[in-house]
Amino acid sequence: MxxxxxxxxxxxxxxxxxxxxxxxxxxxxxxxxxxxxxxxxxxxxxxxxxxxxxxxxxxxxxxxxxxxxxxxxxxxxxxxxxxxxxxxxxxxxxxxxxxxxxxxxxxxxxxxxFPGEPLGCAMNIFARSGIKAGETVAIIGIGFLGAILTRLASQAGARVIAISRRPFSLQVARDMGAAETIPMEDHWQIIEQVRELTGGVFCDRVIEAVGKQWPLDLAAELTRERGTLVVAGYHQDGARQVNMQLWNWRGLDVINAHERDPAIYIRGIRDAVDAVASGRLDPSALxxxxxxxxxxxxxxxxxxxxxxxxxxxxxxx
The missing domain is CATH 3.90.180.10 (Medium-chain alcohol dehydrogenases, catalytic domain)
Structure with missing residues (x-):
């Protein structure tokens, strides 16, 4: 072979x-x-x-x-x-x-x-995130994973604010059901836009799907008091620093949404098969x-x- x-x-x-x-x-x-x-x-x-x-x-x-x-x-x-x-x-x-x-x-x-692992990964992250109808969810980074999560969150009845650096990605997010999109250009401008969109409350849940220091910093800033910050990005290039003062002050719940148990991976792949076969999820354009x-x-x-x-x-x- x-x-x-x-x-x-x-x-x-x-x-x-x-x-x-x-x-x-x-x-x-x-x-x-x-x-x-x-x-x-x-x-x-x-x-x-x-x-x-x-x-x-x-x-x-x-x-x-x-x-x-x-x-x-x-x-x-x-x-x-x-x-x-x-x-x-x-x-x-x-x-x-x-x-x-x-x-x-x-x-x-x-x-x-059917690349099962990334589709199953998205299903598992979505399950770990605990997204509910009526919540406001920011997703930072609209690549393949972020796009799938946008679809799943919007289908669950959440209001999704998609944040990404590429205009193409933001259009994909809109196609996947995002209610609002924000170019990932200026840190403080993004914070102010989300503040305005949420009436100063910020987001119930924020999913960081980039794997870099800046998006992780931004994710914490966009999460409301007692909100949930979900780390879905691949942080493989070294140590990270976090603003523990902010995390403490807002009382954030932080979820590392990566799995290591193969049985859980397989469960996510089965969920993805069901979602795609039923037509609930269509990743083909991605x-x-x-x-x-x-x-x-x-x-x-x-x-x-x-x-x-x-x-x-x-x-x-």
């Missing part, structure tokens, strides 16, 4: 490697594609802790495809089932992992791409860029640079 190997910072090659074999309790998936995750960007940049070369297919964890082999003791899925897979070497034509880490895709989804495996480096760089019109890159086989 063909699989990508990251050989150094910002460098990769596609190699012919042995097709993996499923062991007991495992399944092999012939992948149709894999989403490109923002969490790949730190190892792609080559920090000191990163080891090269990666395993074949390494970093890819948003795969979907068709089960083509099962190991001993597997009866929950069968050869021929189309699935979303939470495996971790999915930048290749095949990947293997535990049977409990795949979710069947119903016929209603046809041949629709898959804006597609690349063959040989251009995975371009897909990663595009995810990093986020040109106008970009939301989500998929690598398809």
């Amino acid at each position: 063909r699989a990508a190997v990251v050989t150094g910072p910002g460098e990769l090659k596609v190699e012919a490697v042995a097709r993996p074999q499923p062991g007991p309790g495992e399944v092999r998936v012939k992948l149709e594609g894999c989403g490109v995750c923002a969490s790949n960007l730190t190892p792609w940049a080559g920090p000191e802790w990163m080891q090269f070369p990666t395993e074949a297919g390494g970093l890819g964890h948003e795969g979907w495809g068709v089960v083509d082999a099962v190991g001993e003791g597997v009866d929950a899925v069968s050869v021929g089932d189309r699935v979303a897979a939470l495996f971790y070497k999915s930048y290749g034509e095949y990947d293997v992992g535990p049977a409990e880490n795949v979710v069947k895709l119903p016929e209603a989804l046809g041949e629709t791409p 898959y804006t860029h597609r690349f063959p495996l040989e251009r995975l480096d371009e897909a990663l760089n595009t995810t990093r640079d986020r040109p106008e019109g970009f939301m989500k890159a998929l690598v398809t086989f």
Whole structure:
């Protein structure tokens, strides 16, 4: 099979490697594609802790495809089932992992791409956020995750204020149901605009979905007294500072909405399958860029640079 190997910072090659074999309790998936995750960007940049070369297919964890082999003791899925897979070497034509880490895709989804991990992540963040009808929710950062959360929050009956730096992203937020949008340009101007929009009260809940220091600072400023600040961004590039005086004074609840238990990830993917299959959620317009495996480096760089019109890159086989 063909699989990508990251050989150094910002460098990769596609190699012919042995097709993996499923062991007991495992399944092999012939992948149709894999989403490109923002969490790949730190190892792609080559920090000191990163080891090269990666395993074949390494970093890819948003795969979907068709089960083509099962190991001993597997009866929950069968050869021929189309699935979303939470495996971790999915930048290749095949990947293997535990049977409990795949979710069947119903016929209603046809041949629709389904990067399960980020969709499940959005569902889990939404559940952790506790958003209720009638609340005012600010979402800072309208990328793929922020756009999905905008849709889910607005469907729940919340008033969503979307804040992002790109005009394209703000239009996506409006399409997803945001009541108001604010360009992410000036820190104090954003605070004043939200103050005006909320009658000086600020927001019941604020979701920070960028993963940088400034948006985290801004999120706290926009959260009302006894409100909830939800950290959904990937903060992988080092330590953060927080304004604990402000957090104390306002009595904020702070939720780190990242999960680590694979079973919870899978639960989120199942929820996403139900939402997309039922028509409640349609992420198809957010898959804006597609690349063959040989251009995975371009897909990663595009995810990093986020040109106008970009939301989500998929690598398809």
